Amino acid sequence: MRSMTGYGKAQYQTEDWNIIIEMRTVNHRFLDISSQIPNFLLPIENKIKQMIKKHLHRGRVELSIQIQGEQLQQQRMRTNWNLVRQYVEQLKEVQKELNLAGEITIDLVARLPQVMEIEEEDSKMSSHLDSIILEKIAEALKQVEEMRKKEGQNLCIDILNYIRNIENKLKWLGERRNIVIIEYQERIKARMDEYLQDAPIIDQTKLNQDIAVLAEKGGDISEELARLHSHINQFDSLVHEVGAVGRRLDFIVQEMHRECNTIGSKSNDAGISEQIIHMKSDLEKIKEQIQNIE
16 A cells, blocks of 8 residues: 655766756646656656656646757757748838838848747757756656655555544444344333333233344344445555555545444434444544545
8 A cells, every 4th residue: 555645856967967856746536747857858748757657646746857058959049030020011101102111121021929939949969868857757756656655555554543442442342233223122112111100001022022123123233334334445455456456445444434424423422422433533533544545
């Protein structure tokens, strides 16, 4: 089980250039990769994303690649002569058509949009850098994985502690259930005796059976307890699986919460109601932790 929070950094430095690669990951419902890379690396952007997808299954991934060096990228000014000629021709036509005075000066032409453009020349070294960059991304990715694994182990310990607390409460609920049914039977029998004390003789055996049925219908939580135990067993198995388990764990917690609500609505016993409140509190803490599990 792994967390979705991680960080990795790799650097490659020579006399000519300095490459810094940083990768951050946080929780997200799906795998969302955002990259800030130089334009000349765009041809290998898809390869970079495929590399990340092989190792990470969920979470928002923010990748930053910074490259410094004179040999990597150069800028130069370029005049768009075709556009300049069209501007001048059009200005002369406007001047002639409207009989306007004045001259077309260099100052006017220089202010026209897109007359001068800055071009960035791709470095001849970029193809050589591809392999270095991919290697350093793999290095940063390994650090991210190690951090996510370590934090996942810590989350697993906390979550399983809450699960064990819930398991202890379930044991108490199972024991309390038998006592509650007996108490409920006695209360029903006492009220029936009160109402029927002046009535004709009735079949006492049949009456006791009916009271037992009413007692079970009124507060039996055995099915809910059995399902909760089953959910806990599934939960214990999932946390030790390899891969993305966060969504499935979240679903199990929702089902456990549903069973707790059913028990709370069925039972009129103060002790059981109190334990259900504590169980739901533990489940909320588990759900909060699960939001950061891959």
